[in-house]
Amino acid sequence: MNDLLLAGVILGPLAAALLIALWPRLAPEPARLLTLLVTVATFAASLPLLLTDLGGGMTHQLDVPWIAALGIRFHLGVDGISAPLVVLTTLLMPLVVLASYGHVHDRVRQYCVLLLAMEAGMIGVFAALDLVLFYVFFEMSLIPLYLVIGIYGGARRTYAALKFVLFTVAGSLLLLLGILYVMHATGSADFAALRRATLSVREQAWLFAAFAAAFCVKVPLVPFHTWLPDAHVEAPTGGSVILAGVTLKMGTYGLLRFCLPLFPAASVEHAPLLLTLAVVGILYGALLAWAQTDLKKIIAYSSVSHLGFVVLGIFAMQSTAATGATLQMINHGLSTGALFLLIGMIYERAHTRQLADFGGLARTMPRFAICLVFATLSSIGLPGLNGFIGEFLILIGTWRDHALAASLASLGVLLGAIYMLGLVKGLLFGPVVHPKTATWRDLNLREMLTLAPLFALMIALGFAPRPLLKRIEPAVERMLEAPRLAIEGK
Amino acid sequence: MNLVAALLLALPLAMAAVLGLFGRRLHGKLPGVLAFGMAASCFGLAVAAFLHLRGLPEHARFVEASFWRWMDLGVGDSRLALDVGVYLDPLSVTWTLFITGVGSLIFLYSIAYMEHEEGAWRYFSYLCLFLFSMLILVLGENLVLTFLGWEGVGLCSYLLIGFDYGKEIAARAGRKAFIVNRIGDVGFLIGMFWTWKLFGTLGHGEMKPLMAAAATVPPLLALGYFVGACGKSAQLPLFVWLPDAMAGPTPVSALIHAATMVTAGIYLVLRLSPLFVAADWALDVVAWVGAATALFAGLIALRQRDIKRVLAYSTVSQLGYMFLACGLGAFGAAAFHVITHAFFKALLFLGSGAVIHALHGEQDLWKMGGLKHHLPKTARAMTVGAFALAGIFPFAGFFSKDEILGVAFAQGYAGHTSRYVLWGMGVLTAALTAFYTARMMTLCFGGTSRVDPHLHPHEAPAPMAIALQVLMVLSIVGGVGLGFEALHWMPLHRWIDPVLAAAPHPAHLPAALNWGLMALAMMIAVLAWRIGAKWYGGDFAPARQAELTAPRLAKVLLGRFYVDEIYAALIVRPLRFLAELCLEFDRRVVDGLFRGAGQLSALLATGVRLAQNGVVHVYAFWMLVGAVILLTLALK
Amino acid sequence: MVPQAWYFLLSALLFGLGVAGFAARRNTLVMFMSVELMLNAANLVFIAGARDYLPARGSACALFVIAVAAAEVAVGLALVLAIFRLKKSVVADDVRELRA
Amino acid sequence: MDVAADLAATAPLWLPMVGCLAVLLAETLSPNRTGKLPALLAGATLALALVRLATTSPTSRQPFGVLADDALARSLTGLLLVIGLAVVVMAEPLLERLALARGEFFALMLASLSGMVLLVAARDLLVLFLAIELLSIPLYVLAAFRRLSSPSLESGFKYFLLGAFASGFLVYGIALLFSTVGDTRYSALAALSRDPAHLGTVWNVGCAMLLVGLGFKVAAAPFHAWTPDVYQGAPTPVTAFMAAGVKTAAFGALLRLAIEILPDTASLRTGIAVLACISMVVGNLGALMQTNLKRLLAWSSIAHAGYLLVGILAVVAGAEAAARDAVVFYLASYSLTTLAAFAWIEHLGRETPALQDLRALKGLARQRPWLALALTLCFLSLAGVPLTAGFLGKYFVLKAAFELGTALLVPMIVLALTSVIALGYYLRVLATLYMERPANEDAPAPLLFAPAGLALLTAVASGALLLFGMWPAPLLRWLAS
């Protein structure tokens, strides 16, 4: 039974992008408003996706041939893992558009087109059930983001954008080779068919390497992370939000969705390596974040650290941990998204991002202060907010079989508090530093509205994550079936 | 009962939200009054809960109320099912009672204390949030909820310490508190992970029989929790944040950093007491750390000039006593001391707050003196608190402290010789306590006035005074009312002991010896007090001279054993250095590698460009090279 | 009969001389001549190679090569003339405006 | 030999020849006053040939005993005719503008085109050689067509000099192969090559020299060095003709050789693999720091030759059917892309290096968004970004190469890694267009050369890149027929 909802959610923004691009003499502001409406509508339309199959199966499937001669099918579908990520994407988009009112004043239409195209690509990545289609979306989301960073970014934007793309593509071309080999070896690129296929251990090892290379760069896992700080620092607010909120998740999503079920033996074999890298990433990222002075860099490196948790949870091969990891993908999108929005807001006022330039904002911008503290707390995993649930589930699940890794990772929780509170203290407390501090007005209604949905979700997921977990878990469980068999086989 | 429990949690949270969102529009005392009303109602609810529990038979004296399912993952032995709910039993209700009780008084006190502060609404909002967190810590149905409260109180502590935005020191102290606590939290977390692996549950109610049945548990598991407790309850080596936390408003110090939050560590140990008992040598560690902390902090308190810092170190020291009790297996005695300490330490802090209030923020003991003439009521109240702290009969502290020392001696008497050392440390600490308390009281209220002559100290306003009076009464009757071991009058123990683990080494002293020890302790306390009072009572100049030209040990005390400096040198700076090192490494090596790849291709590209020099012969040369390659291959 | 290999070796030498001339000489005209040598070497192979099969076919092929050589020379010399008009040189390496 | 039937089957071959003669005739009758007539004649014959091609279907007959009339030949012929039409559209306005001899130009172009068409159908080594010469000799002249402009002349000169050198190798190789069986027909050679036991070193050497000659034509490294200079100097429509047409024709010939006679020997496999890898590496590295657009495309053309050689390698190694389709599709997508790109460059109007410099295009997207978009599509397609025809080409080739398992893994990995380098410079072009500010902010948008036909060509070609990238079915069907 073909369900057109997903196709609609992907093609809707694309159609809107075309419309905005082709509409002659469309003024910038109406274009932006249109984009906002379209993204909100897309969000609304994507909500039913959340009602996933409680057995962990794929729903809302659409399976039609696309390029028959090349064996490419247009096969979409979501389960408990991908549906929340799709909705996260559709949720962040309107917020990014809202935020753009503050910092995108030039070439607005083009920005809107790029955002919408990107949205389609990102949703496609999470919804694709055909490997080639996945690859197509994976790359398709890349170029608009490249342009967003490169056109609307900071001083070194060209360099940063290029670095971002080259890193990603270096990985993803290996992925393409891997996909093609899989197609050669199994005769199919369809996810469902591939899960039934068996590849030899040797094949799995190579394919795992190829797939994991692409995803680990995207995550990014240490040592492939150095593109991230540059990209974040130079990206405009919207770009940073999307980058951190959605793009990075493509990596962890890929690991969970493809590496584990398709190459279970190799995944099990290489799990120690990935766990090690994850732990190193958690600690190393945190230490680096601590040593930074640029607000965005702090958050960027914190992403390295946080995504390390996600990878840890995935490769613990334990359902609680992997469920937590999936939830943590959402959480990271919410909290880091909020943090980047906030930093963008302060940057719009101060035109600096150096921590040393700030101080005492709590008195002059109380609303901003509250929001920042809130987002920070979510980010450092304060219980009662979303971040904690994810981290806790990851760690408690990982502990079962990998106590040392989990213990070391727990130190990341501590380091997280150190650098994030350093950021909060530097911005909000202490004496006023910047001479113009008094002229910066507090957050306005639009900005509060931009942040509000994120904060609402942070609380909701902190206190009542179960409706979501209930849907994630069975899907994750399915991804873990094969590796579990591989472990038993060993 | 579910409703009561729900209200207990919902009221403070709702009030926090209301004040946080709309508090800005409420003026004057209104936020404070609202908050106090809420706190008082909570106390009422707590009493109701207490009465309900008391009506139940002893073996079924608990209530589990679940509000909603928080998470439910996995199956079989890896199932992780957690509810958002409360677990009421004598232990949690006891804590609830004194938290809400003492809390209400401090809320009341704050109404006046914060009246003229800017942003009082924010203060009360945080305070309500704190109350909520503390209650969830105590009442939470499972360890994860306890942890939620645990972090929540840490957060509120952080926010309240840094309440004064502009004060750099306050901001730094808040951050320090949070981070040091987080070190402990890591221990707590690891404890939870391990517990779940071992027992498959984290619910208090479900764990109880499992813990009781467990023959042994890994000592490190228990120590994980103990590290958490050390962080929250400021034990060696994680106590450093508490003295700095005094940068916050004084009522906050009273509530959070004396009466309630810092006892969360004790609560955790008590809650998990069967685990500790089963964990082999873990309890010994607890005892020794407790005793050492008590002595250590007592020593530091001798030479502090800031009145709140004296009290802070005294708190650390008293918490050490409580852990000593836990370590000895005298869990009930620990709980007893927690309660009495809550009364008298809150009293002392609030009193000192009144003094500081009267002196417009002056906290330096050297700039006080002779205040009993200006603040007679405060002086009276504080004297009661000081006696209780010093362990002078019949004030509250005497009973609880004596019980702890008695247990230590009894265990030594029963053959565990090392316990005599613990007892000795305890007694020595008691002497030190009496001495520095006397010093503090004398420097503050006795002798001649060294107060800035422009200041005209006056008695605190009514709400503050009422709170002081009530606490004064509690500090007198709170001890004897709850238990006097020598007379076998132990209502608190009867109430709370059934939910705690039995001591691993039960020991009893002959009555005569018990009375003798009691008298000895009393004598030591009184003697130390006398010396202290005499030393600092007369002319201030020689005492001051003595403190300034201190011998080496005293200098070390003044420098607080240089713990902060040691931390800085051993941990903070190396870590910071490591971070910088990582940064350089990341920039040069990791990124350098990738940049190097880029530069390499640029270099190669330059090579290709150089080869493309426009000369036909060079082009032909390359063609020939290609031909040679192909031909060589063809000949193979 | 002279072994076929002798002819082939000779043609290889001629070809090699052509290659060497092309590679070493700068005068464009001499370079052309070297190419002609290479073509001649090929023709020798055509004729010698066809000896045992269908000699007429080899000749036909060689004929085509000669025709093509003529066409090439026509265009090539025209190019040399044009270049000479512009640069006043027939040294191939002097023509290096386009590079890198 | 049924000459009439053969002529009927080879209409797409001789129609351009006839067109060539007609143009020359017209020029002779009315020198320098023919106006648009040559272009119209050229267009008409090409269109006619295309129609003829579309209305007939492949047969198994072998016209004149030396040609093929199969699907491969016909699909490539069609592609070449389209390329020819595009070049006519591109060239006419330029010639008019520069007042160059249009008659000669189109005559030469049609002759060269007929050489290309002949090349893809050739089933005889001698015909192969003649076809290569027929396509090359007019092309030398075309490259130097602006005989008074020094770059153009230099371009033709270098192309000729090195081309003659390469054809020496080619002929020698052909002669060697001829000497093994005494015949030049593929059928005769194939009989031998199917039996590797009889393949002596002479055969191997012959194949190697053939590869040298064809490697030069397809611009594979290390026979590539002429490419950047010649591409840059030649008039842009000619460059487009070279990049699209010669590459298609020469690869068509190579493809047929690989299918019919090249044996699957280790030396040949290694040889092609080495050429492929060197081409990919050198081509992409050469482009990395290039700022002249035409040179950039030249280097990229070298790299693409490397990619295509991977496809040829797959054919040689046995994945014949899939790899053949892959190479043909790749050629189609690459030709389309380069046509679009050179048509775009033609918009820059003047054939001066300064205007072709990337730096002159800073911030063009701001002033000319549509034009910038067209170039963006070209470069994305060249880079092989999904949803463009370029991606599908690369995908197709890799997929075919994987038919042989991991046998060709090394060239494939080189392909992947060099594609990363490639993306580096392709995106630099985008960065220049979109991310940098114009040198003079207030200056009005550059007045670009945009005759209707050229603009239409640019738009259609770059639009087709996107269309075929998403919906390649029609193209695939057409190429397969």
Added chain:
Amino acid sequence: MLSETTAFLIFSAIALVGAVQVVTRRNPVHAALWLVGAFLGVAGLFLTLGAGLLGAIQVMVYAGAIMVLFLFVILLLNLDATPYEGLSVARGASLFVAAATVALIAVPFAQAGELKAAATADAPDLPATAGNVANVLFTQYALPFEVVSLLLLIAMVGAIHLARRTRRDEPV
């Protein structure tokens, strides 16, 4: 009549000496004349191999027409002996590589001896007389023959375009 071997030795010596001189003479006129010698040597070899027609064509077209064209151009351009070109590293390398190429081509011949393949000695022995060559040309190579005509024509057109005198008003 010379024996075939003697003829081979004589003609090949002429061809080789001519070729060496072409490559080494500094004066292009000399080189061209030596090239005529080399062509004549090769023509002799053609004769030796029984391809008389081709030998004749070689003399007429190559040694005759093509060389005249060369000389014509050389004289037109009034070229003198080019200055000594020196032996640069690059040229040395080129020569080395060229030598390697020769060696690589020559080795198999030296090894192989007779090159006859097993297959397709199908056709009857057709000596390369004019009639037989014409027969091949108009049957198997009919199409190439026609193509060559076009090739020559278009080469002429191209050569004329490139070499014709510049009109004053001709655009660049």
